[in-house]
Amino acid sequence: MSTAISEFESIAPAMDERELLELERKYCSWGDTVHYLDPPKFFERAEGHYLYDREGTPYLDLQMWYSAASFGYGNQRLNDVLKDQIDKLPQLACQYLHSEKVELAAAIGRLNESKFGLEGRVHFNVGGAQAIEDSLKIVRNSTGKNLVFAFMGGYHGRTLGASAITSSYRYRRRFGHFADRAHFVPFPYCFRCPYGKKRETCELYCVDQFAKNFDTEYNSFWDAKAGESEFAAFYAEPIQATGGYVIPPREYFPALKKILDERNILLVDDEIQMGFYRAGKFWAMENFDVEPDIIVFGKALTNGLNPLSGLWAREELISPEVFPPGSTHSTFSSNPLGTAVGLEAVRMMEEENYEEITRRKGAYFLAQIRELQQRYPKVIGDTDGMGMALRIEICGEDGFEPDRELTDKMFAEGMKGDLDARGRRTGLVLDVGGYYKNVFTLAPCFDMTEAEIDIGVELFEQLIRRCAPERT
Numbered sequence: 001m002s003t004a005i006s007e008f009e010s011i012a013p014a015m016d017e018r019e020l021l022e023l024e025r026k027y028c029s030w031g032d033t034v035h036y037l038d039p040p041k042f043f044e045r046a047e048g049h050y051l052y053d054r055e056g057t058p059y060l061d062l063q064m065w066y067s068a069a070s071f072g073y074g075n076q077r078l079n080d081v082l083k084d085q086i087d088k089l090p091q092l093a094c095q096y097l098h099s100e101k102v103e104l105a106a107a108i109g110r111l112n113e114s115k116f117g118l119e120g121r122v123h124f125n126v127g128g129a130q131a132i133e134d135s136l137k138i139v140r141n142s143t144g145k146n147l148v149f150a151f152m153g154g155y156h157g158r159t160l161g162a163s164a165i166t167s168s169y170r171y172r173r174r175f176g177h178f179a180d181r182a183h184f185v186p187f188p189y190c191f192r193c194p195y196g197k198k199r200e201t202c203e204l205y206c207v208d209q210f211a212k213n214f215d216t217e218y219n220s221f222w223d224a225k226a227g228e229s230e231f232a233a234f235y236a237e238p239i240q241a242t243g244g245y246v247i248p249p250r251e252y253f254p255a256l257k258k259i260l261d262e263r264n265i266l267l268v269d270d271e272i273q274m275g276f277y278r279a280g281k282f283w284a285m286e287n288f289d290v291e292p293d294i295i296v297f298g299k300a301l302t303n304g305l306n307p308l309s310g311l312w313a314r315e316e317l318i319s320p321e322v323f324p325p326g327s328t329h330s331t332f333s334s335n336p337l338g339t340a341v342g343l344e345a346v347r348m349m350e351e352e353n354y355e356e357i358t359r360r361k362g363a364y365f366l367a368q369i370r371e372l373q374q375r376y377p378k379v380i381g382d383t384d385g386m387g388m389a390l391r392i393e394i395c396g397e398d399g400f401e402p403d404r405e406l407t408d409k410m411f412a413e414g415m416k417g418d419l420d421a422r423g424r425r426t427g428l429v430l431d432v433g434g435y436y437k438n439v440f441t442l443a444p445c446f447d448m449t450e451a452e453i454d455i456g457v458e459l460f461e462q463l464i465r466r467c468a469p470e471r472t
């Protein structure tokens with residue numbers, strides 16, 4: 001007993017930042033974070049769209065936990081539900097049922113029935129990558145095939161199976177081969193077209209190139225005699241998230257889906273980052289009028305309050321006859337805290353007109369950053385947005401060459417916490433993505449007002465002026 005108490009004493013009380021950093025250096029794996037900043041930044045408190053450091057300095061957050069906290073830190077309605085659930089039914093083994101799980105599955109199932117006219121079921125897990133793993137099992141189980149397509153620049157998570165369908169070799173290099181690596185297909189990243197075309201004249205050349213792979217058996221994808229493809233599914237983010245919030249042309253996915261349907265290949269829609277109105281619709285894929293066969297989701301479903309992820313699959317892929325009880329599950333999969341918050345979040349999304357909110361505010365934000373691009377053409381090469389998913393691509397003086405160095409500098413400058421928000425000392429929290437790590441991927445809080453968006457843009461401009469004064 002006395003040993004236990006003294007062990008506890010040795011880890012308390014709260015320490016100053018220098019001591020904590022020493023402990024972090026010695027005891028924390030650096031593998032579970034990115035360690036972009038040296039030293040990494042501590043935060044103490046979060047509210048609305050601000051993070052507060054240990055000195056109480058506010059940091060305007062334009063990435064909202066990679067879009068997991070879209071509805072604002074400390075969202076009262078969702079927090080209250082979490083607190084109630086802690087007092088009511090905080091824990092329950094997933095072999096038993098609780099109403100929140102069933103109601104949440106039904107809410108998502110009904111929503112998809114109304115959107116796509118398709119019946120289906122919902123399967124829960126915790127964390128996006130785990131839900132991707134579950135979807136891979138559903139694909140393999142229903143098609144009897146292992147091979148899938150995925151996009152270059154796509155990101156589906158860091159578990160072994162999810163890394164195998166994520167294009168970066170960097171994420172796989174040190175871990176050997178463990179699952180079938182996807183065949184990676186160029187994404188329609190029109191600002192840097194992989195085929196060197198221009199959007200105005202390309203006539204979706206990239207889709208034609210994909211289609212050509214099925215022309216003859218010698219292209220390796222298709223057995224014309226059997227009328228069968230070797231590939232079971234295509235994994236796609238409707239808007240590439242980690243890839244730099246890259247928005248495809250409107251016509252791209254319908255054209256791709258047509259080919260997939262002709263070849264009996266499933267479309268798995270990864271909505272983990274773009275789902276739940278980030279891109280102006282409940283599912284981002286709705287922007288492209290395409291019906292996916294499987295939808296994978298996570299992050300903002302609980303506003304990041306309690307890990308919960310899941311997938312929806314068409315009935316014929318997931319009915320108990322084909323995907324029987326115990327096919328794949330986890331202790332925490334449909335946990336009562338997550339499903340309670342998820343259910344409330346979905347109710348909130350049904351009650352509030354988030355489509356109008358995110359489209360209106362996103363359009364306002366995009367207009368502001370486009371204006372910034374016009375004023376700083378030697379810094380910003382491209383801007384784009386759909387709903388409240390926005391991108392600012394930082395480039396060299398020619399407006400095209402990716403400028404990763406300047407991007408890193410601006411990111412670090414925002415973290416100093418000494419920008420001027422109309423007289424208030426403030427920091428700016430940004431997230432860097434993109435193929436060349438030169439894109440600020442903005443996922444602002446849905447509650448931001450236009451006046452607050454103005455402040456965010458002013459702070460961003462201060463970063464430009466501080467970090468690239470010679471190019472302003």
Ligand SMILES: Cc1ncc(COP(=O)(O)O)c(C=O)c1O
Pocket residue numbers: 066127128129130132155156157158237241242270271272273274298299
């Ligand atoms: C599109 C997409 N898929 C999958 C994942 C993996 O989710 P998680 O980090 O919860 O495992 C992410 C995370 O950023 C993502 O953005």
